[in-house]
Amino acid sequence: MPTLHQTTTVTPASRPAPGGSDFARLSRRISAAGLLDRRPGYYSARAGLVLAAYLGGWWGVFALGDTWWQLGLAAAMSAVFAQVGLLSHDLAHRQVFTRRLPSEIGGRIAADLLMGMSYGWWMNKHTRHHANPNHEERDPDVAPDLVVWSQRQASQASGLARFIGRRQAYLFVPLLLLEGLNLSFNSFRALRGPAVKRPWLEGTLLVVHFAAYLGLVFAALPAGKAVAFLAVHQALLGLYLGCVFAPNHKGMLMVTPEMKLDFLRRQVLTSRNVRGNPFLDALMGGLNYQVEHHLFPNLPTPALGRAARITRDFCREQGIAYYETGLLRSYREIFTHLHRTGEPIRARG
Incomplete structure (x- = not known):
C-alpha cells in the first residue's frame, strides 16, 4: 500500500528559499494562471441544477404516490x-462569493434549510480540520470515537x-450508513455549544427543514413506506458523503x-x-483534487484540475511526494489502513 506515512521521511521545515516560502512561490503560479478568479457562471448553473433536482425530487415523491418505487x-x-x-461546502470556503455575508447566507440556506445540517457546527469542525489535517490531536476528523485512525489511538482504545x-475495516461501510443521522444529531447538539x-x-x-422533510414524506406515503423511504434516504446520504470524503x-x-x-x-x-x-469531478x-483544495480552499471547483497540474509539477521540482490514485484503489488503501490500525487491539485479545 503506497501511503505516504510509509514512504516519506518527514523532516523539519527548511528555511524559505529566495523569493519566499515554497508555498508562496506555488501561490504566485496559481494566481498568475488566473485560477483564483470567481466563476459566477459555473456556480449559477450548478446551483440552478441542484435546486431543480431538489424540487423535482419532492415533486416526484407526490407524483409516484403509493408505490415501492419510491x-x-x-x-x-x-x-x-x-x-x-x-455546494454548501463551496459556499463556506468562499469559492462562490468573496464576501463573508453572502457566503454565510447561502451556506445556511443550503446546509440548514435544504439539507438539515448545521452550517456553523460543520464550519467550525471543518476549519479545524483544514488547519491540521490528519493531526492525531488537532484534527476532529481523525479523533478516536467509534473508529481509530492510528495504532497509537488503537493502543488506548476501550469500550x-x-x-x-x-474489525473496523469490515464495519466501516455499515457505519457510514449511519452518518446521515449522525450529522443531524450533532447539528442539533451543537446548538447549545460555542461552535x-x-x-x-x-x-x-x-x-423548519425537518418539519417539512418529515411532513412531506408522511403526507405523500403510508407510514410503512414513509419509514422505508426515510431509512433508505438517510442511509445512502451517509454512504455517499462518506465515500466522497474518506x-x-x-x-x-x-x-x-x-x-x-x-x-x-x-x-x-496528508492528502x-x-x-x-x-x-x-x-x-x-x-474534492477528488484534495491536495489543491487544502492548499487553496477558496479555489473555485472548475479551477482545481488545472491547479492540480501546476501543483504536481511544482512538487516534483521540490522533491515533495504528491500522491494521486484511482478511486477504487483509494478505497482499498483505506480498508487496508483501517485493518492495520486495528492490529494493537487484536493483539490484546
Whole structure:
C-alpha cells in the first residue's frame, strides 16, 4: 500500500528559499494562471441544477404516490442532498462569493434549510480540520470515537471503540450508513455549544427543514413506506458523503505533535488526490483534487484540475511526494489502513 506515512521521511521545515516560502512561490503560479478568479457562471448553473433536482425530487415523491418505487427515488434524493451539502461546502470556503455575508447566507440556506445540517457546527469542525489535517490531536476528523485512525489511538482504545476497532475495516461501510443521522444529531447538539454563532437562527432553520422533510414524506406515503423511504434516504446520504470524503485523507500520513512540517508539506503529505474525469469531478464536487483544495480552499471547483497540474509539477521540482490514485484503489488503501490500525487491539485479545 503506497501511503505516504510509509514512504516519506518527514523532516523539519527548511528555511524559505529566495523569493519566499515554497508555498508562496506555488501561490504566485496559481494566481498568475488566473485560477483564483470567481466563476459566477459555473456556480449559477450548478446551483440552478441542484435546486431543480431538489424540487423535482419532492415533486416526484407526490407524483409516484403509493408505490415501492419510491425507494429508488429515495436513493436518487440522497445524491441530491449530498450535492446540496457539497455546494454548501463551496459556499463556506468562499469559492462562490468573496464576501463573508453572502457566503454565510447561502451556506445556511443550503446546509440548514435544504439539507438539515448545521452550517456553523460543520464550519467550525471543518476549519479545524483544514488547519491540521490528519493531526492525531488537532484534527476532529481523525479523533478516536467509534473508529481509530492510528495504532497509537488503537493502543488506548476501550469500550465500544475497542470492540469496533478489532474489525473496523469490515464495519466501516455499515457505519457510514449511519452518518446521515449522525450529522443531524450533532447539528442539533451543537446548538447549545460555542461552535454555532447564531443558534436561534440555525435552530429555526433546522426545525423548519425537518418539519417539512418529515411532513412531506408522511403526507405523500403510508407510514410503512414513509419509514422505508426515510431509512433508505438517510442511509445512502451517509454512504455517499462518506465515500466522497474518506479518500481525501484516510490512510495518508498521520501527523504527530513531534513532527515539524511547513504549510505546503503538511497539506500535501496528508492528502490524496483521486484521478478524475468530468463525471467523477461532478460526483465528488471537485474534492477528488484534495491536495489543491487544502492548499487553496477558496479555489473555485472548475479551477482545481488545472491547479492540480501546476501543483504536481511544482512538487516534483521540490522533491515533495504528491500522491494521486484511482478511486477504487483509494478505497482499498483505506480498508487496508483501517485493518492495520486495528492490529494493537487484536493483539490484546
